[in-house]
Amino acid sequence: MTKKKLVIIGNGMAPGRMLEDLFDLAPDAYDVTIFNAEPRVNYNRLMLSPVLSGEKTYQDIITHDDDWYAEHDVTLHKAAMVRDIDRNAKVVRSETGIEASYDKLLIATGSDPIVIPLPGHDLEGVVTYRDLDDVELMLSAAKTKNRAVVIGGGLLGLEAAAGLKEQGMAVTVLHLAPTLMERQLDEAAGHLLERAFEDRDIKVLTKANTHEIIGKDGKVAAVKLDDGTELEADLVCMAVGIRPSTHLAAEAGLDCGRGILVDDLMQTNDPDILALGECVEHRGLCYGLVAPLYEMATVIAKNLAGDSASYSGSVTATKLKVTGVDLYSAGDFAEAADREEIVLRDATGGVYKRLVLKDNKIIGAVLYGETSDGPWFFDLLKKQTDISEMRETLIFGQAYQGSEPLDPMAAVAALPGDAEICGCNGVCKSKITDAITDKGLTNLDEVRAHTKASSSCGTCTGLVEQLMSLTLGDAYNPNAITPMCGCTDLGHSDVRRLIKAKGLKSIPEVMQALEWRTGSGCAKCRPALNYYLVCDWPDEYADDYQSRFINERVHANIQKDGTYSIVPRMWGGQTSSKELRAIADAVDKFNIPTVKVTGGQRIDMLGIKKEDLPAVWADLGKAGFVSGHAYAKGLRTVKTCVGTDWCRFGTQDSTGLGVRIEKFMWGSWTPAKVKMAVSGCPRNCAEATCKDVGVICVDSGFELHFAGAAGLDIKGTEILGHVKTEDEALEHIVAVVQMYREQGHYLERIYKWAKRIGYDEVRRQIMDDAEKRKAYYDRFVFSQKFAQIDPWDERVSGKDKHEFQPMATLSLEAAE
Amino acid sequence: MNAVTGTWIKVGELADIPKQGARCIDAGELTIAIFRGANDEVFALEDKCPHKNGPLSQGIVHDGCVTCPLHNWVISLATGEAQGADEGATRSFDVKIDNGAVLLNANGLS
Ligand code: SRM
Ligand SMILES: Cc1cc2nc3c(=O)[nH]c(=O)nc-3n(C[C@H](O)[C@H](O)[C@H](O)COP(=O)(O)OP(=O)(O)OC[C@H]3O[C@@H](n4cnc5c(N)ncnc54)[C@H](O)[C@@H]3O)c2cc1C
Ligand code: SF4
Ligand code: FES
Numbered sequence: 001m002t003k004k005k006l007v008i009i010g011n012g013m014a015p016g017r018m019l020e021d022l023f024d025l026a027p028d029a030y031d032v033t034i035f036n037a038e039p040r041v042n043y044n045r046l047m048l049s050p051v052l053s054g055e056k057t058y059q060d061i062i063t064h065d066d067d068w069y070a071e072h073d074v075t076l077h078k079a080a081m082v083r084d085i086d087r088n089a090k091v092v093r094s095e096t097g098i099e100a101s102y103d104k105l106l107i108a109t110g111s112d113p114i115v116i117p118l119p120g121h122d123l124e125g126v127v128t129y130r131d132l133d134d135v136e137l138m139l140s141a142a143k144t145k146n147r148a149v150v151i152g153g154g155l156l157g158l159e160a161a162a163g164l165k166e167q168g169m170a171v172t173v174l175h176l177a178p179t180l181m182e183r184q185l186d187e188a189a190g191h192l193l194e195r196a197f198e199d200r201d202i203k204v205l206t207k208a209n210t211h212e213i214i215g216k217d218g219k220v221a222a223v224k225l226d227d228g229t230e231l232e233a234d235l236v237c238m239a240v241g242i243r244p245s246t247h248l249a250a251e252a253g254l255d256c257g258r259g260i261l262v263d264d265l266m267q268t269n270d271p272d273i274l275a276l277g278e279c280v281e282h283r284g285l286c287y288g289l290v291a292p293l294y295e296m297a298t299v300i301a302k303n304l305a306g307d308s309a310s311y312s313g314s315v316t317a318t319k320l321k322v323t324g325v326d327l328y329s330a331g332d333f334a335e336a337a338d339r340e341e342i343v344l345r346d347a348t349g350g351v352y353k354r355l356v357l358k359d360n361k362i363i364g365a366v367l368y369g370e371t372s373d374g375p376w377f378f379d380l381l382k383k384q385t386d387i388s389e390m391r392e393t394l395i396f397g398q399a400y401q402g403s404e405p406l407d408p409m410a411a412v413a414a415l416p417g418d419a420e421i422c423g424c425n426g427v428c429k430s431k432i433t434d435a436i437t438d439k440g441l442t443n444l445d446e447v448r449a450h451t452k453a454s455s456s457c458g459t460c461t462g463l464v465e466q467l468m469s470l471t472l473g474d475a476y477n478p479n480a481i482t483p484m485c486g487c488t489d490l491g492h493s494d495v496r497r498l499i500k501a502k503g504l505k506s507i508p509e510v511m512q513a514l515e516w517r518t519g520s521g522c523a524k525c526r527p528a529l530n531y532y533l534v535c536d537w538p539d540e541y542a543d544d545y546q547s548r549f550i551n552e553r554v555h556a557n558i559q560k561d562g563t564y565s566i567v568p569r570m571w572g573g574q575t576s577s578k579e580l581r582a583i584a585d586a587v588d589k590f591n592i593p594t595v596k597v598t599g600g601q602r603i604d605m606l607g608i609k610k611e612d613l614p615a616v617w618a619d620l621g622k623a624g625f626v627s628g629h630a631y632a633k634g635l636r637t638v639k640t641c642v643g644t645d646w647c648r649f650g651t652q653d654s655t656g657l658g659v660r661i662e663k664f665m666w667g668s669w670t671p672a673k674v675k676m677a678v679s680g681c682p683r684n685c686a687e688a689t690c691k692d693v694g695v696i697c698v699d700s701g702f703e704l705h706f707a708g709a710a711g712l713d714i715k716g717t718e719i720l721g722h723v724k725t726e727d728e729a730l731e732h733i734v735a736v737v738q739m740y741r742e743q744g745h746y747l748e749r750i751y752k753w754a755k756r757i758g759y760d761e762v763r764r765q766i767m768d769d770a771e772k773r774k775a776y777y778d779r780f781v782f783s784q785k786f787a788q789i790d791p792w793d794e795r796v797s798g799k800d801k802h803e804f805q806p807m808a809t810l811s812l813e814a815a816e
Numbered sequence: 817m818n819a820v821t822g823t824w825i826k827v828g829e830l831a832d833i834p835k836q837g838a839r840c841i842d843a844g845e846l847t848i849a850i851f852r853g854a855n856d857e858v859f860a861l862e863d864k865c866p867h868k869n870g871p872l873s874q875g876i877v878h879d880g881c882v883t884c885p886l887h888n889w890v891i892s893l894a895t896g897e898a899q900g901a902d903e904g905a906t907r908s909f910d911v912k913i914d915n916g917a918v919l920l921n922a923n924g925l926s
Pocket of ligand 1: 557558559565566567596597598599600601602603604628629630636637675690708709710711712713749
């Protein structure tokens with residue numbers, strides 16, 4: 001049977017969910033092709049605000065990575081905006097010229113942010129808030145600019161304002177209506193919210209109508225209001241609303257109102273074309289929150305899989321994701337003659353709750369300051385429960401129903417099985433508790449993976465944790481230290497301490513003494529234990545190679561096809577004609593397919609067959625090369641600039657110091673990789689201020705830096721201190737690395753370790769306590785005696801020969 | 817007992833394989849990884865992870881499983897099946913130790 005072709009336009013949250021559901025129901029029914037205007041995979045748009053505020057990174061919010069598309073055989077065209085749909089030929093075409101024909105087409109183009117066509121709206125520095133590009137623009141602006149004006153005091157505007165504030169900008173929010181978030185909040189809550197923002201030093205101007213954006217040299221300079229007020233600004237974020245993106249559908253002749261019109265099966269007026277997400281209009285409504293979109297997604301997935309399902313609309317609830325502000329609203333809360341209301345105010349506690357009732361049923365709820373009853377009220381609202389019986393105590397929440405006040409845990413326990421816990425993903429209580437018991441889940445990440453609860457905006461995390469405590473009892477303690485892995489309850493710090501205290505000197509000994517639950521550990525704890533033992537007992541412990549990852553076992557980097565890459569050391573990034581010639585000869589002799597200059601100032605040879613490694617190393621060894629440890633949780637590179645040798649600005653011999661550090665420290669194992677750099681002057685051409693340890697040479701000596709990062713996280717270094725001579729620089733650097741070696745958790749980079757124990761503590765021990773510093777230095781020097789043996793040379797001489805050769809070669813005839 | 821049937825081929829000595837390690841057998845198109853556990857138990861799997869064909873022989877061996885070197889799937893040495901939330905299986909072969917020699921059952925090979 002040939003598969004039907006499903007083409008999807010737009011790769012947002014709604015179609016992402018639809019595909020997950022579809023692959024669960026009918027993994028092989030469709031050949032899926034996606035076109036996405038954004039140049040990336042699917043990510044959790046809700047979490048852009050935590051990325052903007054710095055609480056998360058883009059990596060943290062990816063929903064489907066490239067591997068996911070590969071696993072499901074989905075073709076994803078990134079950065080490929082679809083320009084037209086040919087309904088007769090059943091073909092869509094992107095502006096980049098890619099065509100795809102379809103049996104079923106799903107339009108999921110989301111919404112476009114509204115840009116008010118004010119004078120100046122197209123100046124540099126005016127941004128909207130919709131996708132990762134917008135966030136990146138704002139983040140980079142925040143680095144160099146000071147003042148931001150956010151136009152729009154709705155959910156997005158406020159999240160943007162809070163994020164920009166976190167990034168250190170002075171922020172003003174302009175809002176047209178008299179109170180903030182007037183669509184979700186009543187006046188009283190709007191005022192409380194305004195106060196909460198002003199408490200964080202974010203200025204809020206309501207009834208503020210923007211007149212124009214004033215520019216200077218093509219860039220934003222100020223925002224002018226109708227009343228003549230002028231606010232200086234170097235960044236303007238327009239967050240005034242969204243408009244369903246219907247352009248493409250309308251051009252193709254599909255019926256559109258405010259959104260693309262769909263029936264209860266989510267079909268447009270062309271039966272082969274479905275629409276999903278924020279771009280649709282269903283029964284007169286367009287939605288701007290994910291929960292209803294996910295419901296639509298499930299309906300579509302079921303229908304595509306051959307079941308039948310229909311969508312009949314949703315009721316939505318909103319939460320604001322600004323750390324420290326608790327806000328929940330649902331339903332309709334306008335005042336009207338036939339409505340009654342119940343209000344609770346607790347001024348000192350900053351709590352405000354209002355329920356709007358009609359015919360003894362809840363039709364709207366606004367909670368501010370204390371929102372834990374939100375899901376319960378929302379449940380009563382959705383089910384249209386008659387509340388006359390509990391009217392007197394209703395506003396106090398679920399805990400006060402029945403005879404005695406309940407504690408919060410009991411309140412969660414009392415929720416019915418079908419009560420919604422995670423609004424974003426529509427996950428109810430019983431689904432979570434069932435998954436915990438049936439699948440034996442024990443931590444939050446597992447619950448997220450299996451149920452999706454708490455995996456979108458995260459505001460229900462507390463509730464989910466309460467459910468876990470209820471279901472698991474004492475077995476669940478969210479505050480407990482994270483164990484190293486499933487083999488033990490001990491955390492890394494405890495294990496390190498006990499290894500020293502009990503004098504444990506081998507992996508089996510550690511496992512025995514610390515009561516490991518497994519016979520021989522796992523791939524998480526074994527490498528960690530091996531490192532701790534190597535570090536703590538350099539002279540006594542025999543390194544257990546079977547507990548090292550393959551790269552560290554064979555001293556090369558495994559590649560996706562099972563071949564290896566090798567990177568020899570080029571001290572401080574310097575090389576010579578002799579070295580380059582040796583590399584060239586090896587490349588020719590062993591047919592090495594790729595030679596590449598790395599980001600670490602040296603040369604990588606990729607695609608070498610495992611059997612050839614010892615021979616390649618033998619040839620390189622003759623030219624004086626040793627392993628560059630490009631695979632190691634150990635010292636990687638020391639980048640340098642040319643310094644006083646050549647540069648007209650150089651203040652010290654940065655190349656010389658870099659080479660000296662690398663020669664002194666190579667071969668040492670560390671909790672995670674260590675990268676260093678030495679720059680000859682503050683122009684910093686060696687990028688020393690984003691390294692684990694960096695040096696900036698200055699006229700008066702050396703400025704020492706530590707705890708930078710430029711990988712998964714980007715973080716500028718902290719200053720360790722200033723020293724006058726090269727010898728002092730080396731001693732301090734070695735000492736700080738040894739301190740990290742002794743205290744770091746396995747796989748924890750210096751910046752994470754330093755943050756955990758405190759930058760000041762590091763400075764105190766390394767800069768201020770000469771005795772401590774000297775002791776660290778001496779311990780490092782001692783351990784180097786056992787570490788500075790070139791692993792390539794050892795293997796050329798025959799060590800671990802078995803690693804590089806098959807045990808036997810069989811021809812199939814032999815099997816007859 | 818089975819040794820006499822002729823379907824068991826000697827592929828090496830137990831001592832050739834490091835404890836908690838693996839060695840490969842080249843069988844034409846097929847590469848078979850022979851694993852040795854902490855207590856000298858042996859297993860044979862095709863050297864291909866069910867995820868993306870990662871060479872399982874290069875992984876870390878622990879408690880009846882091997883963790884793939886490429887993306888950390890955990891594969892049962894006895895059955896070849898992926899553990900935990902991952903799904904998939906790799907071919908497994910019969911292997912045994914006889915007097916220190918590692919014998920592979922050739923029946924499954926073709
Ligand atoms: C070869 C190289 C890319 C290149 O072609 O330039 C490279 C290649 C790899 N990097 Fe890198 N990184 C290379 C420079 C960098 C740099 C830039 C630098 O060192 O100046 C960074 C950012 C700086 C930093 O580390 O803060 C970098 C940040 C990473 C990270 C993120 C680490 C983090 O803690 O955030 C990983 C992932 C990891 O280690 O878990 C990574 C992992 C890898 C791995 C080992 C991925 C893997 O596990 O297979 C790649 C191995 C390829 C191979 O087999 O050779 N690579 N990698 C560079 C080798 C430098 C060298 O000479 O040793
Ligand atoms: C900062 C922020 C915070 C939010 N917070 C919340 C929250 O807390 N709770 C909540 O429920 N909702 C929240 N939302 C709203 C929620 O993110 C959206 O409702 C949801 O992402 C919409 O999903 P979608 O799939 O319909 O569209 P989108 O996720 O917008 O995806 C549409 C995709 O289609 C692409 N596209 C458009 N046209 C084309 C074309 N012609 N060809 C190819 N590709 C195209 C776009 O580039 C885009 O990537 C938030 C939104 C933002 C921006
Ligand atoms: S070399 Fe580094 S950046 Fe490039 S793909 Fe590999 S890990 Fe990613
Ligand atoms: S190939 Fe084995 S885990 Fe990916």
